[in-house]
Amino acid sequence: MAPKIMVSSPEYVLESYGFFLKAFHAFAGLYIWEYITSLHFEWEVYTGKRPWRWSFIWYIAARVLTLGAFIGALVGFNLTTEFHCNVWFRSCLAMGWLAAATSSFLLVLRGVAIWGRDPRIVVITGTFWLANLAGSFYAITRAHTQWTPILKTCAITDTVEFRWSLTINFIEGVALLGIMVWGVLQKRSATQLWNVLYFQGVFWVLIAIMAKLPTIAMCFKNINDPWNLMFQFPHLTLMVIASTRAYRDLVQCVHTNDQDSNPSRRRREVTWMRSASRNERDVEITVNKTVAFDVELRLGKGAPATPSRMGDKESGSDTPEHKKEEQYIGNSGLQVKRGLESQISEATLAV
Numbered sequence: 004m005a006p007k008i009m010v011s012s013p014e015y016v017l018e019s020y021g022f023f024l025k026a027f028h029a030f031a032g033l034y035i036w037e038y039i040t041s042l043h044f045e046w047e048v049y050t051g052k053r054p055w056r057w058s059f060i061w062y063i064a065a066r067v068l069t070l071g072a073f074i075g076a077l078v079g080f081n082l083t084t085e086f087h088c089n090v091w092f093r094s095c096l097a098m099g100w101l102a103a104a105t106s107s108f109l110l111v112l113r114g115v116a117i118w119g120r121d122p123r124i125v126v127i128t129g130t131f132w133l134a135n136l137a138g139s140f141y142a143i144t145r146a147h148t149q150w151t152p153i154l155k156t157c158a159i160t161d162t163v164e165f166r167w168s169l170t171i172n173f174i175e176g177v178a179l180l181g182i183m184v185w186g187v188l189q190k191r192s193a194t195q196l197w198n199v200l201y202f203q204g205v206f207w208v209l210i211a212i213m214a215k216l217p218t219i220a221m222c223f224k225n226i227n228d229p230w231n232l233m234f235q236f237p238h239l240t241l242m243v244i245a246s247t248r249a250y251r252d253l254v255q256c257v258h259t260n261d262q263d264s265n266p267s268r269r270r271r272e273v274t275w276m277r278s279a280s281r282n283e284r285d286v287e288i289t290v291n292k293t294v295a296f297d298v299e300l301r302l303g304k305g306a307p308a309t310p311s312r313m314g315d316k317e318s319g320s321d322t323p324e325h326k327k328e329e330q331y332i333g334n335s336g337l338q339v340k341r342g343l344e345s346q347i348s349e350a351t352l353a354v
Contacts, residue, residue, distance in 0.1 A: 019229035068102035088157035100139035106246035117186035131175040138168035162231035166222035207249040214241035
């Protein structure tokens with residue numbers, strides 16, 4: 004029977020620290036690769052190829068803070084000369100936890116958009132996000148580290164204190180997922196843009212939540228400090244990648260719809276054509292919008308509709324019945340237009 008390894012022994016702690024460093028370097032490489040390969044998205048915004056949106060600030064903050072946390076940690080973990088460990092570690096913690104908070108805010112925007120900016124949802128999601136932010140500041144102040152001449156590195160301690168902040172972060176993610184799923188069930192019939200908003204949002208939030216579970220489990224298990232930290236950088240990496248990819252996917256979907264629409268039709272137009280025959284009531288309503296929604300409403304059966312407003316006047320067929328029909332057509336087009344405006348405004352809130 005193999006001898007039992009004491010998890011608190013210096014040998015096991017040192018071995019765990021080695022595992023932690025390997026996992027950290029692997030996920031640091033993964034995030035830097037993700038950052039570089041998606042840098043073209045920011046460049047297109049900076050050069051004006053994509054429109055500037057206020058939510059882009061949160062997107063940039065999440066990416067840059069995460070990159071700063073990884074670069075700072077890479078420098079600190081690989082230095083062999085003594086330096087101020089507490090300043091270094093808390094700086095990395097600050098960037099990491101604030102990156103998690105900003106990336107979480109991108110997902111909050113998605114949940115608010117699904118519910119059409121419902122004030123109750125804004126209050127609920129805002130409360131959870133502020134609680135998460137408070138937990139982040141708490142975590143930044145709790146951990147400590149000091150230089151160890153034997154290991155020639157900073158020994159990190161008190162990482163078990165992260166468990167409450169991680170729990171708050173997890174609860175926020177679960178609540179946001181529930182709000183999104185509930186919103187999806189409330190609006191089952193949707194356009195292609197809404198399907199992107201629904202299902203990608205739910206998928207990415209689910210990925211972010213699953214990434215938190217190992218971290219929380221290790222902190223509550225509290226084997227030792229390296230194991231408490233083991234999954235925190237992977238958690239940060241997956242959460243930021245999930246939220247920023249969800250943001251990019253939605254922005255690219257909206258941008259593609261903008262390009263597919265006719266560039267000359269920047270103003271919203273409602274055009275309709277009516278049959279010249281008094282016995283046939285075929286109506287075709289086309290609503291052209293900036294985000295390329297084309298809607299056709301056909302009433303009755305008969306020959307294709309043709310423009311005939313002037314023809315009616317010349318032939319004397321401009322009767323009260325036809326005027327009534329015109330008014331009905333105009334009202335129908337207005338209803339379609341307002342419905343699309345509502346969907347556009349709600350969808351663009353997330354980007």
